[in-house]
Amino acid sequence: xxxxxxxxxxxxxxxxxxxxxxxxxxxxxxxxxxxxxxxxxxxxxxxxxxxxxxxxxxxxxxxxxxxxxxxxxxxxxxxxxxxxxxxxxxxxxxxxxxxxxxxxxxxxxxxxxxxxxxxxxxxxxxxxxxxxxxxxxxxxxxxxxx
Numbered sequence: 001x002x003x004x005x006x007x008x009x010x011x012x013x014x015x016x017x018x019x020x021x022x023x024x025x026x027x028x029x030x031x032x033x034x035x036x037x038x039x040x041x042x043x044x045x046x047x048x049x050x051x052x053x054x055x056x057x058x059x060x061x062x063x064x065x066x067x068x069x070x071x072x073x074x075x076x077x078x079x080x081x082x083x084x085x086x087x088x089x090x091x092x093x094x095x096x097x098x099x100x101x102x103x104x105x106x107x108x109x110x111x112x113x114x115x116x117x118x119x120x121x122x123x124x125x126x127x128x129x130x131x132x133x134x135x136x137x138x139x140x141x142x143x144x145x146x
Contacts (some may be wrong), residue, residue: 014070023049023124027146030105030118034139042103042120042134043143048092054125054134055086055094056121059119066108071099088124114138 028044042061046055059066072081085102087096096102103120112118112139122130135144 013072014034019133020050021048022087023047023053023126023128023130025120025122027095028120028132028134029144030110030112030120030134031143032112032138034138040105041110042044042105042118043098044132044134045094045096045130046086046088046094048088048090048094048121049126050090050092051116051126053088053128055088055122056125057123058122060105061121062109062112062118063105066105066106068101069104070101085125099119112136114141 024047025044026047028042030040030042031042042058042060055068057066058068066083067082068086069080070083071078073079082104083101087095094101104119108118116136117133118136120132120134122128122132125128137144
């Protein structure tokens, strides 16, 4: 009887250890442009699940157009360019941050203000779709903690 209970407890513990890693997004925020009419930008972290996938798009109902972008340096020249998608390796952590990968937000609805939130919709090649409410900050504000 004790052996049966011990085996049942061990199976439960081991089962909890082998739960699949979940793909998720956190630490996101939207920085509004300093000049009205210019694009804003979204930053966030993507945590890969058990299998490789690709981030295909990040959209937002309150903007006309979004683009995945990457900033890069070539010598002393900084530039940025759109990218079609971003590979998300299994169990990887990808940070979209100033000076690197980010999402450009074009024609932001005027109702979006600092202190509010903007819904971002992440679409992945594994058919997963994640909705994330990102805090909105002004152009000169510090990034949110966390």
